[in-house]
Amino acid sequence: MLNRTDLAVTAILLAICGWLYYLTTSFDAVSPLFAQDMPPERFPRMLLWVIGGLALGLPFEQRLRGAKGKVLDKARATPARPIVYVTTAFLVAAVFGIPWIGTFLVLIAICIGLPLLWGERRWKILVPYVLIFPAAVMVLFSYLLGVYFDPGAIGVKFP
Amino acid sequence: MDAVLQGLVLIADPFNVALIFVGVLIGVVVGALPGLSSPMAVALLLPFTISLDPVPAIAMMAALYCAGTFGGSICAILINAPGAPPAVATAFDGYPMAKRGEAGRALGIAAISSISGGIISLFIFLLATPLLAKIATSFRPMEYFALAIFALSMLASISGKSPLRNLIAGAVGVLLGTVGIHLTTGVERFTFGMHAFTGGIGFVPVLIGLFAVAELLNQSQAVDKAYERIKDLVVKLPSRDDLRRIRGTILRSSGIGTFIGVLPAEGATVAAIMGYNEAKRWSKHKEEFGNGSPEGIAGPEAANNAATGGAMVPTLALGIPGSATTAVILAALIMHGFRPGPYLMKETPEFVYAIFAAMILANFMFLGIGLAGAKIFSRITLVPRTFLWPAVFVFSLIGSYSYGASVFDVWTMLVAGMIGFLMLRHGFGPAPLVMGLILGKLVEESFSQSMILLDNKWWRLFESPVVVFFFVLTVVSLAWPFISAWLDRRKQAVAVATDPVGD
Numbered sequence: 001m002l003n004r005t006d007l008a009v010t011a012i013l014l015a016i017c018g019w020l021y022y023l024t025t026s027f028d029a030v031s032p033l034f035a036q037d038m039p040p041e042r043f044p045r046m047l048l049w050v051i052g053g054l055a056l057g058l059p060f061e062q063r064l065r066g067a068k069g070k071v072l073d074k075a076r077a078t079p080a081r082p083i084v085y086v087t088t089a090f091l092v093a094a095v096f097g098i099p100w101i102g103t104f105l106v107l108i109a110i111c112i113g114l115p116l117l118w119g120e121r122r123w124k125i126l127v128p129y130v131l132i133f134p135a136a137v138m139v140l141f142s143y144l145l146g147v148y149f150d151p152g153a154i155g156v157k158f159p
Numbered sequence: 160m161d162a163v164l165q166g167l168v169l170i171a172d173p174f175n176v177a178l179i180f181v182g183v184l185i186g187v188v189v190g191a192l193p194g195l196s197s198p199m200a201v202a203l204l205l206p207f208t209i210s211l212d213p214v215p216a217i218a219m220m221a222a223l224y225c226a227g228t229f230g231g232s233i234c235a236i237l238i239n240a241p242g243a244p245p246a247v248a249t250a251f252d253g254y255p256m257a258k259r260g261e262a263g264r265a266l267g268i269a270a271i272s273s274i275s276g277g278i279i280s281l282f283i284f285l286l287a288t289p290l291l292a293k294i295a296t297s298f299r300p301m302e303y304f305a306l307a308i309f310a311l312s313m314l315a316s317i318s319g320k321s322p323l324r325n326l327i328a329g330a331v332g333v334l335l336g337t338v339g340i341h342l343t344t345g346v347e348r349f350t351f352g353m354h355a356f357t358g359g360i361g362f363v364p365v366l367i368g369l370f371a372v373a374e375l376l377n378q379s380q381a382v383d384k385a386y387e388r389i390k391d392l393v394v395k396l397p398s399r400d401d402l403r404r405i406r407g408t409i410l411r412s413s414g415i416g417t418f419i420g421v422l423p424a425e426g427a428t429v430a431a432i433m434g435y436n437e438a439k440r441w442s443k444h445k446e447e448f449g450n451g452s453p454e455g456i457a458g459p460e461a462a463n464n465a466a467t468g469g470a471m472v473p474t475l476a477l478g479i480p481g482s483a484t485t486a487v488i489l490a491a492l493i494m495h496g497f498r499p500g501p502y503l504m505k506e507t508p509e510f511v512y513a514i515f516a517a518m519i520l521a522n523f524m525f526l527g528i529g530l531a532g533a534k535i536f537s538r539i540t541l542v543p544r545t546f547l548w549p550a551v552f553v554f555s556l557i558g559s560y561s562y563g564a565s566v567f568d569v570w571t572m573l574v575a576g577m578i579g580f581l582m583l584r585h586g587f588g589p590a591p592l593v594m595g596l597i598l599g600k601l602v603e604e605s606f607s608q609s610m611i612l613l614d615n616k617w618w619r620l621f622e623s624p625v626v627v628f629f630f631v632l633t634v635v636s637l638a639w640p641f642i643s644a645w646l647d648r649r650k651q652a653v654a655v656a657t658d659p660v661g662d
Binding site for chain 1: 210320321323324326327330331333337341343344347348349375376379380382543544546550552553556557560561566569570573576577580584585606607610611614615644
């Protein structure tokens with residue numbers, strides 16, 4: 001009757017809604033006259049009720065839609081492959097590195113790290129890619145579009 | 160008339176023409192690459208255009224939008240992998256035609272149908288935008304609130320796996336729009352004490368994260384996927400016989416596409432599928448569908464390109480996005496200091512006409528580029544994903560950083576991407592969330608103003624016939640998935656009753 005995965009999704013959504021609703025109780029109080037009877041928490045609370053209400057329908061959706069409901073499980077039929085988690089961790093590490101090694105070196109790290117992580121070993125393509133692409137992007141943004149990039153704590157700056 | 164001429168003059172500037180050309184080129188390439196989409200490309204282009212004047216910036220995005228929709232057909236026909244969702248239906252007949260050695264003919268039909276659909280819809284855009292804007296100038300906050308609610312309710316029927324999930328994603332988008340300082344009272348909401356959130360969540364990092372990074376994580380699971388490409392390609396314009404056969408389909412699909420495009424939130428994908436179904440319904444050669452029917456290519460291609468012009472109508476005239484890509488264009492308009500909606504047409508009509516001219520120009524450009532360069536674009540699919548997606552992330556990182564020169568925006572982009580990936584796995588599309596985020600401010604402001612004007616008596620909303628009209632449409636659009644499911648079941652029951660053995 002109930003789709004277990006969707007039940008979990010509903011539980012997560014309801015938990016988030018509950019938490020956010022709790023947060024709305026800590027908004028600064030404003031006099032009704034100043035707020036013109038539209039206090040800051042009213043609209044977000046309405047939305048949270050709507051989201052919570054809609055989320056309650058999720059566990060039943062697949063069953064209600066019959067054969068068409070099977071499509072909902074297509075993307076999650078198999079667990080996400082480990083490479084997704086490794087890629088996510090790499091991207092987080094890359095962004096974390098911006099204040100330390102600067103944007104330019106981070107771009108180089110991405111251009112070399114991601115292809116290697118994904119099994120790319122064609123060095124004849126990889127080397128020119130790493131040497132040319134990040135530099136070209138930096139030239140475009142810093143010289144042509146005038147964006148300032150943080151050189152990072154260790155002071156590596158794009159030439 | 161002066162405004163039309165001024166708009167044309169604005170676009171005639173060689174710099175603007177060059178940027179439109181670049182937009183078309185990027186659009187065709189992005190459209191041709193499976194996994195990359197027009198909303199993603201326009202979101203990535205947004206930071207580039209911040210330093211440009213509004214006319215070339217928006218013109219470039221509009222050109223990319225038109226060309227990206229056409230570009231999707233190249234891969235749909237040549238490798239049976241639609242470069243973009245609107246080209247899904249094109250593959251049904253385009254690929255079988257290409258497989259029997261007529262890839263050039265299929266591409267020619269797709270190009271001619273696309274440009275025809277695009278041009279027809281743009282002329283409707285030219286007529287409809289001022290009219291709609293004129294009507295909308297009389298709208299009060301109540302009418303705007305009802306219109307925005309109707310637009311959000313349309314998320315239930317846009318393409319995607321689930322109407323319910325689309326609505327939840329849309330509501331979450333509106334909720335994200337409440338982050339920051341409340342306009343009426345100045346109270347901080349959901350800022351978690353972080354100064355960066357006081358101005359609200361940045362559109363650009365969220366858009367880039369949801370469209371680009373989420374897809375990158377998705378694609379990381381299939382980086383070794385290879386496509387079989389049709390070789391020996393000579394693109395041919397459709398023959399006189401082909402033209403005679405597809406002209407009715409083109410006209411019909413252009414009308415369908417424009418209408419679907421004008422509806423808030425509905426986009427080219429829905430239009431293409433409807434265009435395909437109608438082409439089949441009206442065809443005298445139904446048996447050819449699925450085996451390389453010219454109408455099977457013309458129907459979806461004319462419809463999906465017509466939807467681009469149609470989608471610009473509510474975007475510019477009402478400030479309500481007609482599709483996911485126009486939602487990004489709407490964000491760009493706001494960032495360039497415009498107030499999308501009826502006053503855009505009233506105060507700067509030449510700007511609206513300049514966009515119209517840019518889109519017309521883009522249509523002719525992609526016809527030339529598409530026909531001449533189809534062979535090259537078909538090779539784009541050979542670019543290894545192991546190099547393509549890191550490049551996408553580099554642009555995502557730089558694009559979100561350059562938006563506010565802040566690493567915080569890069570984190571926002573990354574978190575949005577991770578959430579987007581989880582959403583995709585569980586059937587929640589990124590497009591409804593983006594629509595909600597863009598419409599969020601309008602919904603809250605118009606609701607607050609309405610309640611203040613109506614002394615907090617919400618039932619007085621129904622005193623306005625326009626509000627009642629939009630609320631009726633809202634109910635219809637929310638009920639539509641159930642109605643269409645019931646109609647499908649009924650159709651199947653009738654088919655079984657008339658042919659019980661299934662012959």
